[in-house]
Structures are given as C-alpha cells and as structure tokens.
Amino acid sequence: MEKVNLQDAFDSFDEHWSPRLAGELNGQAVKLARAEGEFVWHEHEDADELFLVQSGVLRIEFREEPAVTLQSGEFLVVPRGVEHRPVAEEEVEMLLFEPTETRNTGDVEAEETETDLERID
Amino acid sequence: MEKVNLQDAFDSFDEHWSPRLAGELNGQAVKLARAEGEFVWHEHEDADELFLVQSGVLRIEFREEPAVTLQSGEFLVVPRGVEHRPVAEEEVEMLLFEPTETRNTGDVEAEETETDLERID
Numbered sequence: 001m002e003k004v005n006l007q008d009a010f011d012s013f014d015e016h017w018s019p020r021l022a023g024e025l026n027g028q029a030v031k032l033a034r035a036e037g038e039f040v041w042h043e044h045e046d047a048d049e050l051f052l053v054q055s056g057v058l059r060i061e062f063r064e065e066p067a068v069t070l071q072s073g074e075f076l077v078v079p080r081g082v083e084h085r086p087v088a089e090e091e092v093e094m095l096l097f098e099p100t101e102t103r104n105t106g107d108v109e110a111e112e113t114e115t116d117l118e119r120i121d
Numbered sequence: 122m123e124k125v126n127l128q129d130a131f132d133s134f135d136e137h138w139s140p141r142l143a144g145e146l147n148g149q150a151v152k153l154a155r156a157e158g159e160f161v162w163h164e165h166e167d168a169d170e171l172f173l174v175q176s177g178v179l180r181i182e183f184r185e186e187p188a189v190t191l192q193s194g195e196f197l198v199v200p201r202g203v204e205h206r207p208v209a210e211e212e213v214e215m216l217l218f219e220p221t222e223t224r225n226t227g228d229v230e231a232e233e234t235e236t237d238l239e240r241i242d
Binding site: 001006026048050052065075077078 | 149198200
C-alpha cells in the first residue's frame with residue numbers, strides 16, 4: 001500500500017490529454033490528466049465518468065444542455081451515453097474516476113485516443 | 122447533472138464518522154466524511170476503499186504493517202480484506218470512494234455503524 005500525493009503525481013508528467021493511472025480499486029481507476037484546449041466530442045456507452053479539477057478551470061460541454069464549468073475542488077459525474085466535450089482555455093489538472101478500461105475518447109477513434117495508460121510510480 | 126463543490130459540501134454538515142453521499146457512478150459512491158479521534162478496527166471483505174484527504178491529517182493503521190499518514194491532497198487505496206483503523210488526532214475532512222453499499226464499519230457492528238447515508242443536495 002503506497003499513498004499518492006496528487007500534486008507530486010501531476011508534476012511527474014507534462015503531456016496534455018494523456019491520462020496516467022494513479023490507482024485502481026473495484027475495477028475502477030483513478031486517472032490523472034493535464035489538459036489544454038478542446039478535446040474531441042465523445043461518449044462512453046457503458047461508463048459514468050467523474051471529473052474532479054485539481055487546478056485550473058475545466059468546461060464540459062454537452063450537445064443538449066448548458067455546459068458545466070468546474071473550478072479547483074469541484075467535481076461532476078457525466079452519465080454513460082451522454083456526449084460531452086471537455087474544454088480547457090488554460091491548462092487544467094484533473095482527476096478522472098471511471099472503469100479502468102474506459103477509453104479517453106470513448107466511442108470515437110481519434111488522434112488523442114490512448115489505450116495503454118502509463119502508471120504513475 | 123449538477124457539479125459538487127467539495128468545500129461547500131463538507132461545510133454542509135458537522136457530524137464525525139457519518140459519511141454523506143456526494144455522488145454515484147458505476148455502482149460506486151463518492152462519500153464525504155468528517156472525522157476526529159479513533160475509529161473502530163474493521164475490514165471490508167468485498168470492497169477496496171479509497172481515502173483522499175481534503176484537510177487535516179489522517180493516519181490509517183494496519184495490524185501487520187506500518188500505518189500510512191495522509192495529508193491534504195494525498196490518497197490511499199486500502200485493499201479488500203485488510204483490517205484497518207482510521208485515526209484523526211485533529212479534525213479531518215476526507216473523501217471516500219468505494220461501492221455505494223459498503224458499510225463504514227465493514228464487518229463490525231458498532232455504535233458508529235451507518236447504513237442509510239444522507240445525500241448532499
């Protein structure tokens with residue numbers, strides 16, 4: 001059992017939209033990501049997804065309802081099947097909580113797609 | 122979809138060792154708890170449990186290995202079947218992530234046992 005310091009973990013990588021695996025439990029994963037700019041529109045058919053902002057401001061856009069803007073210390077659960085697009089005007093550090101096998105771009109195959117996440121030591 | 126501000130959510134209750142339900146996804150729950158003092162020794166037979174400290178210092182003791190001390194912004198996953206005791210010398214605010222039905226005192230029936238968690242609005 002090793003604890004994880006979130007800020008040290010975020011400081012250990014630079015890439016945007018490339019989630020790292022920081023912990024696993026009950027088939028779910030804690031993933032950490034840096035983000036800047038607009039991500040691709042996508043949905044996760046079988047997975048609800050939690051976004052918790054560590055630093056910066058993350059806007060999550062939806063097709064049919066108003067966007068939700070998350071500041072540091074705020075989280076949102078995006079239910080399965082809801083198309084969404086994360087947007088960060090400036091760099092954001094965010095924690096994701098979702099099933100370990102959930103793909104970052106969901107149903108969409110894109111340049112940003114990551115399937116084999118690096119683990120944070 | 123409603124976002125949750127963690128600090129506002131913690132500020133909405135005072136009780137110790139009485140987790141509130143702040144969000145649910147994929148059969149798992151985000152639970153928020155205030156803690157002070159020593160909790161009961163217990164284990165969760167079928168559930169891994171994540172502790173993330175928001176404020177204060179949480180020591181998690183184990184029967185057969187050294188305790189782990191979590192500061193603000195640090196998390197630990199306690200695997201299923203590992204007996205543990207959370208201890209807070211001073212008040213702690215912590216986020217728990219675990220299956221929704223996981224009981225706070227696990228296999229132990231105690232005064233502190235809570236089964237029907239209040240939901241944070």
